[in-house]
Amino acid sequence: MSWWRAALSGTRLIRRGSGSARQLGRAAGAAASGMGNSTSSSLGTSATAPVNQIQETISDNCVVIFSKTSCSYCTMAKKLFHDMNVNYKVVELDMLEHGSQFQDALYKMTGERTVPRIFVNGTFIGGATDTHRLHKEGKLLPLVHQCYLKKSKRKEFQ
Numbered sequence: 001m002s003w004w005r006a007a008l009s010g011t012r013l014i015r016r017g018s019g020s021a022r023q024l025g026r027a028a029g030a031a032a033s034g035m036g037n038s039t040s041s042s043l044g045t046s047a048t049a050p051v052n053q054i055q056e057t058i059s060d061n062c063v064v065i066f067s068k069t070s071c072s073y074c075t076m077a078k079k080l081f082h083d084m085n086v087n088y089k090v091v092e093l094d095m096l097e098h099g100s101q102f103q104d105a106l107y108k109m110t111g112e113r114t115v116p117r118i119f120v121n122g123t124f125i126g127g128a129t130d131t132h133r134l135h136k137e138g139k140l141l142p143l144v145h146q147c148y149l150k151k152s153k154r155k156e157f158q
């Protein structure tokens with residue numbers, strides 16, 4: 001099933017970044033972002049409230065971009081992580097049947113219902129402009145590295 005068909009049918013509502021981002025992720029970003037796995041999230045299963053589904057997604061994935069396919073700000077944000085060789089998870093809200101409910105939930109969680117809404121290491125870091133600013137200030141990659149540190153610590157104690 002193609003990702004968008006899955007998204008529309010509600011079986012698998014999250015897809016990875018572009019294929020090449022995935023490739024790069026395996027080489028470098030996977031280690032850097034702690035996202036080398038390919039778990040699919042339960043986001044979109046109707047039994048759970050959108051806020052909880054978002055919480056689960058952002059705690060399972062180092063970088064999560066809530067996006068719309070038609071939005072060039074979103075494309076820019078994806079390109080930023082791609083160019084940093086950081087793997088990321090994208091949730092295309094315009095491909096979700098209840099996308100606007102997720103936008104409402106994001107509003108509750110972040111104070112805005114605009115896209116993109118970007119989370120790193122479980123924390124909201126802002127929209128496209130904020131994220132580019134963090135990158136320019138040299139603060140974005142250290143945030144991503146936090147996921148890796150957390151993950152290697154977990155391994156240590158297993």
Ligand SMILES: N[C@@H](CCC(=O)N[C@@H](CS)C(=O)NCC(=O)O)C(=O)O
Pocket residue numbers: 068071072073103113114115116126127128129130
């Ligand atoms: N400064 C914000 C601008 C975000 C923004 O205005 N997003 C528009 C699309 S570009 C939006 O979400 N509009 C409402 C919607 O699509 O529901 C950012 O950089 O993320």
Ligand code: FES
Pocket residue numbers: 070071072073074115
């Ligand atoms: S840039 Fe136009 S919808 Fe985001």
